[in-house]
Amino acid sequence: MGQDDFFDVIVAGGGLNGPALALALAGAGLSVAVVDAQPPRSRADAGFDGRAYALAIASQKLLSVIGTWPAVAERAQPLREVRAHDGHAGEGAAMFGLQFDSAELDGGPVGYMLEDRHLYSAFQDALDASPSITMIAGTSVLSQTASASGISVMLSNGRELTGRVLIGADGRRSGVAERAGIKRRGWGYGQTALVCALEHDLPHDGIAHQFFMPTGPLAILPLTGNRCSIVWSEKDSNARALAALPDEDFLGMLRPRFGDFLGEIRLASPRFSYPLTLTLAEEYVAPRLALVGDAAHGVHPIAGQGLNLGLRDVGALAEVLVEAHRRGEDIGAADVLERYQRWRRFDSTAMALGMDAVNKLFSNNNPLLRAGRDLGMGLVQALPGLRRRFMREAAGMRAGQPRLLQGRAL
Ligand SMILES: Cc1cc2nc3c(=O)[nH]c(=O)nc-3n(C[C@H](O)[C@H](O)[C@H](O)COP(=O)(O)OP(=O)(O)OC[C@H]3O[C@@H](n4cnc5c(N)ncnc54)[C@H](O)[C@@H]3O)c2cc1C
Known part of the structure; x- marks a missing residue:
């Protein structure tokens, strides 16, 4: 040697x-x-x-x-705001949504997407x-x-x-x-994340969204330009079926969850599946x-x-x-x-x-749990000190x- x-x-x-x-x-x-x-x-x-x-x-x-x-730096998208919503994407702001924005961090971005x-x-x-x-x-x-x-x-x-x-x-x-x-030690979640980039017609203004849905969360994360990355977590069996769909059918399943707040959406990358453990x-x-x-x-x-x-x-x-x-x-x-x-x-x-x-x-439809977590999100939202x-x-x-x-x- x-x-x-x-x-x-x-x-x-x-x-x-x-x-x-x-x-x-x-x-x-x-x-x-x-x-x-x-x-x-x-x-x-x-x-x-x-x-x-x-x-x-x-x-x-x-x-x-x-x-x-x-x-x-030039390829990083500043995150100006992160919004967490309980329920379904595309339904507008949830009643007890949770919102973090850059004004609370001395005006700078809350993070970057890269x-x-x-x-x-x-x-x-x-x-x-x-x-x-x-x-x-x-x-x-x-x-x-x-x-x-x-x-x-x-x-x-x-x-x-x-x-x-x-x-x-x-x-x-x-x-x-x-x-x-x-x-x-560890365990599987019985969930798979479907990951891809999308192009959309309207600007995202640097806002990230996390929609908590019973089958798993959907994150919509802004990338540079009119693009975003989605991490759509679904139960394994649903995810397998979604992954097997042709691109247009996949988008057809995504649209009602995603909503139309960014206008029309198109795929901007290959699609990937990522088992969650x-x-x-x-x-x-x-x-x-x-x-x-x-x-x-x-x-x-x-x-x-x-x-x-x-x-x-x-x-x-x-x-x-x-x-x-x-x-x-x-x-x-x-x-x-x-x-x-x-x-x-x-x-x-x-x-x-x-x-x-x-x-x-959050990956749950139990009404008691839903009420409790909505109250928790509402409390954090209502108390600026806690949110900060x-x-x-x-x-x-x-x-x-x-x-x-x-x-x-x-
Ligand atoms: C498809 C996918 C999507 C993901 N999406 C997200 C996301 O949206 N957000 C997020 O926060 N995280 C995400 N993650 C997780 C994130 O990528 C990891 O947290 C991050 O990459 C960890 O970095 P790491 O350097 O510790 O490990 P890795 O990036 O996994 O790198 C490990 C490296 O070790 C090398 N290696 C393994 N064995 C050996 C060996 N015996 N000898 C030499 N080299 C070896 C591998 O080649 C690899 O390059 C995702 C992961 C995957 C796979």
Whole structure:
């Protein structure tokens, strides 16, 4: 093994959270290898899948500090308002709708919508441009062996890397976690999300809508131009039938739910199905390794928090590792990694279970539950202080946030 195969940090997974962490660490002087199983740039293709993210302001701040935001800013749609409605799309404002708007966050946007392919491409460009990062694409991590001094990682191309710490950013079915014996818990929702982009005749004015319906929520999320991304969650059997329909018939089923508030709608991307499951790792660390993003917690996309949660992990882990490095500590030591776990595990699990509860509460036609949740939404709407607290929380403006999420360098 040559000098070229030693790194401070080895990241398994070059999706979104892996690259974000690599860039944060490289910016603070650590050497990083990123290994990704996908062929180079496969996700940059518009036909790969239809994902788009509702980025919280805190996530956007992190992207700014690690240098990625300028490359995506023009492709990001500012979110001016988020409206949650109980009932059916297209019926106009629900009686007890819940509304968050930018005036309550000092006039700035409440977040940004950004398509996966743009964010992914910007990360790939930044990885390639960084002299401290070695990107190894189209190659899988097959195994890992931890020792007192470091961790060695065997790749599918026969190469062996050694580092002080291995990061599992390898998604919901994390092999890094499984090989380390980390147990997971979770369940399926019996729901599948139908995801696609639409074009519409009328402007969306940067307003996102979440319609809670008995069979699952429908999110209408504004993209740049007269386009939006929909995440239409339905019971598995309904979703299978809808996915099998030709495009025009699919639109015919969507229109009554979507309503006509944006004028005529047309498909602007291929359609994708995304089975919804919850998967939580019981531990976020093991000897010489730590998990971030979906590898630690794959959540229901009901509140668009999946990537935001992952970027909070990235901010916390980068801060812990860089501080330890500057103090001359071994960055893969158990007590260093434990600091990260203490910081993040409770928050992520609470958020994941919270989203789970919201989904169960709203994917339901029980009249008592409906009355209770309508009252809850009405109360939050009626109390500006409470609403502002909800919003500041979603924007990441609360005490104890990692520095990167506050827009501060490490
Ligand atoms: C179709 C779809 C739609 C989605 N829609 C939304 C949405 O609307 N809103 C939202 O918030 N979230 C959505 N999500 C979830 C969101 O995409 C994830 O939260 C986010 O991508 C997590 O990023 P990550 O970097 O942790 O994992 P991933 O993006 O899953 O990346 C993991 C990477 O690890 C790599 N990998 C796996 N195993 C290995 C190995 N052994 N060796 C090397 N590399 C490996 C994979 O190739 C992959 O590139 C969606 C997900 C999917 C699949």
